[in-house]
Amino acid sequence: MARAIMSDIKRDHIHKLLSKGKRVDGRTWDEFRQVSIERRFVESAEGSARVMLGDTDVLVGVKIETGTPFSDTPDRGVLSTNAELIPLASPNFESGPPDEDSIELARVVDRGIRESEMIDLTALCIAPGEEVWLCFVDMYVLDYDGNLFDAAFLGAVAALKSAMVPAAMNGKGEDFPLPIRNTPISCTAVQIENSILFDPTLDEEKVAAARLTVTTDENGDIRAMQKGLEGSLTLEQAKRIIETSQRLGRDLRKLIG
Amino acid sequence: MARAIMSDIKRDHIHKLLSKGKRVDGRTWDEFRQVSIERRFVESAEGSARVMLGDTDVLVGVKIETGTPFSDTPDRGVLSTNAELIPLASPNFESGPPDEDSIELARVVDRGIRESEMIDLTALCIAPGEEVWLCFVDMYVLDYDGNLFDAAFLGAVAALKSAMVPAAMNGKGEDFPLPIRNTPISCTAVQIENSILFDPTLDEEKVAAARLTVTTDENGDIRAMQKGLEGSLTLEQAKRIIETSQRLGRDLRKLIG
């Protein structure tokens, strides 16, 4: 996706405020927007959550089916993560197969979940090498006002934590919750003229030079990172983002419960 | 497909005649063009028919193979209907995967056949849940002069009625005709400045506001309908089209035999 264009006036406005240490919406540099999470929004999904991060609105659903495992992990369930930047959510999103932006989003969320070992995939094996539970996480952006990474990640984690494995319907005993071992949280910051801003709005993203997403686990350890955009970060900036993510992650984790 | 453009002169000509209750080719409002049906045109198909409706020319073939049933209908054969608006047939048809016009055509024909229960799909089961007969109806438009819906439907019905299930070749006993229970007929009319015209030519379609296809069974009951185009129909117009379709359907059914 070509990055959306922004008027010079607006750009100058953001820069001018930043030079005074301020953000357009009055937040501090390390402050997230209002977060709301509505679990089980969609009944047809085994788990779901709708997350609002300010005006960014993401709906995540989890579908769980039986299927065959990958041949190199015969005793583990399968996690599959997909993101859809549907054109309903932004004038800059287009119809069609996932583009590089939705692929990056899906893969960054996927790595955060997978590398934190959030789900005990071994508990999703039914018959080794033959039948396992397949777990599809589909993330739909409904309204786009910046920081999709964190909104989608919160939605995915909340949806997974709300999900029941439909064992009864499949003749596999009683339904049970997805086996969750960890609650990872991702925090994303951007660098704009050497200022660091967490949870950027769309306008802030448009003027940002570099982006860093840091996913941490309950111990505060790093489980995944992704630097993005065409600009650079210094090592000090990276370290500051990591430390702040560890701190902010603790607060966000409480919201997920 | 963007609808083909037509010159104002020609459009005016059609409108002027219509205001006098006449059509360009001299037919009455409820009169079909000359219909010709050539069965078994293609030997490599299990059934086939080439239908000319005036200058509209459609070739339909039926291929029948063994395969697995859908999991929710383990004891029924499978019917699959596809339409190809190949660029040979019109300067406005383009190469490539089925567009919305060919998909609509295929689905309307499919519903007419399926909802009238024309084929006894239960008689196409070989081994429940394991092996059934798959029945592919492929409709190719060879020359396009309007009213593809009825030409394709006539072709599909004639081709299905001519089809033999290739049991011997598949080691399943003797060949037998496809089990047919009903002969549905579709009739299509367009509304042009509140006139109703059946079996529209391409020129009539170009100036039409709305289109209605009504598929009826041997009792005259309605089995499928599809309203199309960007214009409207009154309830009275709809009723008149339905009643006329029931009447015309009886005549067309005789051609199929």
Added chain:
Amino acid sequence: MARAIMSDIKRDHIHKLLSKGKRVDGRTWDEFRQVSIERRFVESAEGSARVMLGDTDVLVGVKIETGTPFSDTPDRGVLSTNAELIPLASPNFESGPPDEDSIELARVVDRGIRESEMIDLTALCIAPGEEVWLCFVDMYVLDYDGNLFDAAFLGAVAALKSAMVPAAMNGKGEDFPLPIRNTPISCTAVQIENSILFDPTLDEEKVAAARLTVTTDENGDIRAMQKGLEGSLTLEQAKRIIETSQRLGRDLRKLIG
């Protein structure tokens, strides 16, 4: 692919030399460029060869896996040939699925290998109707300076002759070389203003009227031919190309060993 455009000056230069019986790089009409073959260039392939024909550079790899045979040849292994004209190799190659040029290239190479019965596919059957060896030949053009057909064919033949069937890894006994019965060679010539030139460079291809590729076996018999481009050949020209290909094939075969 639209054929690349060439300046009139350069075109005239080639034509002028040709009228004196000369080629731009000083070769005779039936002389190949320097050929170099580097076998086993890629360790991750079961067989591979990198072929330089002058500045044309083609890398061919052979992957061998177990799989199911085609239903009409239950006791034979499967050969699958694919060519990729990757955009790294030429400003005129584009990303995306194989276009008509790469499909023609792959199919001409495939026919030469298949029709010469180079590989004993019956020796690649593991369990008739159930499991056979699948042999994928992938040809990547790395630098394009004309005559891809012969460079790719040489690469494919050399790669196949270097390939080991990975039986041990698949629990099917000891590894063994691909069963080779024949060493076919293809020779390609172009016609430019009624001159015949073998192994054309890219510049020569750009001004060529017609192209003929002749694949011969160890007896000098013809196993495959493909005429290309929008121009014509006389019967005499065709015969001369065939005879010369038989002769040149003997020399090239020695390089393959």
Added chain:
Amino acid sequence: MEGKMIDENGLRVDGRKVDELRQIKIEAGVLKRADGSAYVEWGKNKVLAAVYGPRECHPRHLQDPSKALVQCKYNMIAFSVSDRKRPGPDRRSVEISKIISEALEYVVFTEYFPRTSVDVYIEILQANAGTRCAGLTAASVALADAGIPMKDMIPSVAVGKIDGQIVLDLCKEEDNYGQADMPIAIIPRTGEILLMQMDGHMTTDEFNRAMEYGFGACEKIYQLQKDALKRRYAVEDVEGLEEDVPREQQELEG
């Protein structure tokens, strides 16, 4: 299942009468980025519609120099149905997108905006029979919310047949065992039919009854559409100043 879907009191599996609609909730202006939007809950259906435009038409060869194109994309999200649906359009959604586009094109004053496109996106978040009608109903409200000049809004509803009886607005459980399904969309003021499909088995009398039910229901749905818009405007009046800020910001973006 014959005879089981309507009980001795004439009530259906969810307690409704034969000519009774499911509960319908319509909300206009629910999205920030879209030029217009609406959310519809219709029984267990959850549907979101958004409108962008009139805006430049892509691809350009589709541009019509005499009018705007109305291009609707109807889509079911992956987890809106019991078996996960692979993302991307299937043949069913292509057909539905086409007939909804045609219906909407009739009411939009397309000649006001030549060469442009009015893009309508319908996302089915949760599906429970009747999604195309809920989607078209939502799309009309979203168009109005976007301020697109139009003749009128289009309410839509399906009429079906179960246990040999004509029945309004089938829910999923009924639809699974239904004998006919007929989605329609009309302009209540003029009685014009803009969308009509049918599959199943109906006599002429049954068709007439079905149209009676359908026309009556569309009147009610139309009222709900208008109410949603009124509530939206009322809110705007109250919160006018606050709401204006983001609007101005959007203009700055050019």
Added chain:
Amino acid sequence: MEGKMIDENGLRVDGRKVDELRQIKIEAGVLKRADGSAYVEWGKNKVLAAVYGPRECHPRHLQDPSKALVQCKYNMIAFSVSDRKRPGPDRRSVEISKIISEALEYVVFTEYFPRTSVDVYIEILQANAGTRCAGLTAASVALADAGIPMKDMIPSVAVGKIDGQIVLDLCKEEDNYGQADMPIAIIPRTGEILLMQMDGHMTTDEFNRAMEYGFGACEKIYQLQKDALKRRYAVEDVEGLEEDVPREQQELEG
């Protein structure tokens, strides 16, 4: 099957001699919408060809400012072969389309129509070996029927080898057990070869014999092509007035 395909009298499975063509029927001007068309029955092959153009070339970046493009699409319909073929181009049809396009480009005076495209569509309705030759033969007639200025028509035929013998125009049964197949297309007047492919096993002598058979057969096919055009024009003379009406109507459409 060695030795079974040609009997003691030198006759083939369908009774033909080794250098005998199957029955060929060519009809020009068989479609109404196309600018030119032809239908060919060749043994059990049934082939339809249509020509549109010269017309605007799409996509535009393919336009050649110095000449027209000749773009042929060869296609087998789904039920033209014993196992249903999935619609859409496969690798075989892409290759055949390319070599037929190249052959046709040679005879069309493309420099008369810069920036345009001459689109040729070949549909194989029923396939029985030799479809590319039948298709190219039909396409030539369709181009002439469309009034496209061209050097000459191109007849095409395949020569094969069965039971160790060179044999003209293999039918499907022969092709299944054939030892070689060589489709060619030539201009009989000049002897120029425009299409030539071969796969199988031939000695140089066999190749020479095959070319003899092929050149001879192309002369005959060329005559059939000319006859088809003559019949077409003869019909037009008689029915001239009637035929003119739709032509005028087409012009009215702009």
Added chain:
Amino acid sequence: MEGKMIDENGLRVDGRKVDELRQIKIEAGVLKRADGSAYVEWGKNKVLAAVYGPRECHPRHLQDPSKALVQCKYNMIAFSVSDRKRPGPDRRSVEISKIISEALEYVVFTEYFPRTSVDVYIEILQANAGTRCAGLTAASVALADAGIPMKDMIPSVAVGKIDGQIVLDLCKEEDNYGQADMPIAIIPRTGEILLMQMDGHMTTDEFNRAMEYGFGACEKIYQLQKDALKRRYAVEDVEGLEEDVPREQQELEG
């Protein structure tokens, strides 16, 4: 595999120390057709990079009137890995192409060439862990070889964790059992980080150690990049006259 990847002497499966790079060989200017190119052997990785441009940007709607686009395509060839990879981009290569494009865009003076595209192709001929870093390292050299004005070259390397220890430049065998992998790319002169990804499990201390190793290694790789370019120019000086001939020919092609 815990505890088996590093032996009692602190040596790894291939005998390297924890902060030791694999053998790296860089060659510039290895392809004739490309405007710039480089070949990198990095342990058992074999990587080719080519640059075309600045040239007209396709599709045109992507053109930026203020600068050039840097469009990188990273691709693994079918037989570069142990299981054959189907040709064509997969999700992994789309993501890698994106982040490499972003890194390269930072160093190219894109504002010098508005509306154009600088196309970078990275082909992984043989893969053995760390291919994106080897690819980006090669791409920088290819850009320089193409004479594209740029701020600096970008060396890249991955740092990982095995047996609980931070380790530089994992090979495939280590990667299969690794506990973390962190590819980075920096500008050594300024210390700016242009690419950074991580997956696995690292404490903050481990991250700091990893960055130390990574920054140190990038210095060395940067030196190899510069050496490769120097060798390339040195060769050009000697063989200058010969080399000039094909260059002139290329110009003639327009």
